[in-house]
Amino acid sequence: MIYMFCADGVEEVEALATLDVIRRAGLEITTVGLNGNTASGPHGIGFFTDMTLKEFEAAERKADAVILPGGGAGTEALYNCKTVCDFVKKTASEGGYICAICAAPSVLGRLGLLEGKRATCYPGFEKYLYGAKATGEKTVTDGNAITAKGMGCAVDFGLAVVSALKGEAEAERIAKSIMFI
Numbered sequence: 001m002i003y004m005f006c007a008d009g010v011e012e013v014e015a016l017a018t019l020d021v022i023r024r025a026g027l028e029i030t031t032v033g034l035n036g037n038t039a040s041g042p043h044g045i046g047f048f049t050d051m052t053l054k055e056f057e058a059a060e061r062k063a064d065a066v067i068l069p070g071g072g073a074g075t076e077a078l079y080n081c082k083t084v085c086d087f088v089k090k091t092a093s094e095g096g097y098i099c100a101i102c103a104a105p106s107v108l109g110r111l112g113l114l115e116g117k118r119a120t121c122y123p124g125f126e127k128y129l130y131g132a133k134a135t136g137e138k139t140v141t142d143g144n145a146i147t148a149k150g151m152g153c154a155v156d157f158g159l160a161v162v163s164a165l166k167g168e169a170e171a172e173r174i175a176k177s178i179m180f181i
Contacts, residue, residue, distance in 0.1 A: 009073025070102020
């Protein structure tokens with residue numbers, strides 16, 4: 001199971017494009033709304049989430065991966081949510097993938113989860129990638145951490161998650177099916 005946490009202020013395309021690519025690969029992913037069962041971004045696009053944070057908290061969960069989409073306000077809301085931070089750390093400690101795009105890799109950095117890893121993020125957030133080597137690349141996979149630079153990299157990011165969980169051949173199949181390559 002994959003969990004994607006979405007707070008108001010989320011960069012809409014980062015969440016939805018990543019979600020779409022992952023679902024095309026047949027991976028099980030559940031979106032969790034920090035503000036009820038909806039999330040809305042800075043560009044006036046709202047969407048429903050699969051469950052609320054309260055529903056998520058009601059059951060003990062284990063994940064193959066956790067995904068944090070970016071957006072300035074959304075990223076701060078994720079970092080300020082104890083449930084999200086505890087679950088990201090738990091997923092990492094259990095060997096699951098910790099995935100973040102745009103400003104959200106700063107959450108992984110501030111939690112100390114990027115120490116000694118290569119990572120990327122939206123320009124200006126490198127200072128929060130504590131202990132990581134900021135590469136400036138579009139997407140970076142290093143061990144169990146997958147990071148991406150921003151909205152224009154959302155499909156690449158989704159494909160990196162698919163590649164990590166289902167293999168490069170499946171990621172290539174999805175990329176071809178959506179005319180990405």
